[in-house]
Amino acid sequence: MTRTLSTPPTLTTDRLAGAPQPVLPVVGCGLLLRPWERADARAFLSAYEDEETRRWHTHRPSTEAEVREWFDGYRQDWEREKGCHWAVARDSGEVLGRMALRGVDFADGVANAAYWVLPAARGAGVASRALAAVSAWALDGIGFHRLELDHSTRNDASCRVATKAGYLLEGTRRSAAVHDDGRHDMHLHARVRGDR
Template identity: 80%
Template sequence: MTRTLSTPSAIPSGFLATSPQPALPATGGLLLRPWEPADAPAFLSAYQDHEIHRWHTRRPATETQVREWFDAYRQDWEREKGGHWAITRDDGQVLGRIALRGLDFDDGIAGAAYWVLPAARGAGVASRALTALTAWALDEIGFHRLQLDHSTRNHASCRVATKSGYLLEGTKRSAAVHDDGRHDMHLHARIRGD
């Protein structure tokens, strides 16, 4: 069924898919770039980390599965459903992951998600990456609103969101399942012009 809008889409369909997924520079010598097959070992090791494991119930079990995820990430870009980047240093070392998911071109809304490897924590890597991705999505692509959520127990993620200018809008009660049961989730958002 074709849906007719009474207002124009915030972002025209096909706007992203006609170009390759970009690499995005971030302050402090960071680069956000599309995942490469050679990144599979680093990606898999991230999900062995206690903190990343704690907040993610969907976890890859093998490098083959990771490469399947990377293929799905490329398809997300081509279908304009999402964008997934490795957070790296200039030398290519993987420090973390950042993504835009659930792209809604009609309303100009997307969701952000991120994690950082243990060796890169406490150095502002996640907040610098989120700030760079946010500026690109709002200013260059034309999204109006970016939002993210995290467990109310995940204080580090809350600090990253707040430091990156994402205002806390409220708590979604019992909104996500983690290994230890249901969690309330904080909802943060950044609006173009904030």
């Protein structure tokens, strides 16, 4: 169904798929964001074997074959302009985490950020630096107007990542998500083009 708008869209629909998914440098720390590769399946799966990651992520793969299916879906998301998914990696290629923009809405110029970091890379600013890099690309380079993210109000580490990357806390969505231990209230953060 085609949606008719009374206002022009914030972004034209060829902003992503019109070019290959970029590799984004994370300035000053030897990290980059790159598309997922089939060889990354073991590292990706290991994240979901970690108790802390499992605590906050209920949609999780159980085999490397399933991970590779997710990677195929990630490529399709780019081609269909539905999302952007990157491995957060060292220059050497070692995977440290995941960064994504999902729920891409070109009409309103909005997307939702999501991330995780492997246990060995936590506490070193990997997630906040990677989130800042993808946010600068999306807001300043592509032209999104607003990026949002949400996390459980019990997830203090994710709250720190969001704040360090310039995402302001806008409020609490009550009982908004189901985790393994029941419903959680969710903090809503956002960064808008022009925020510094």
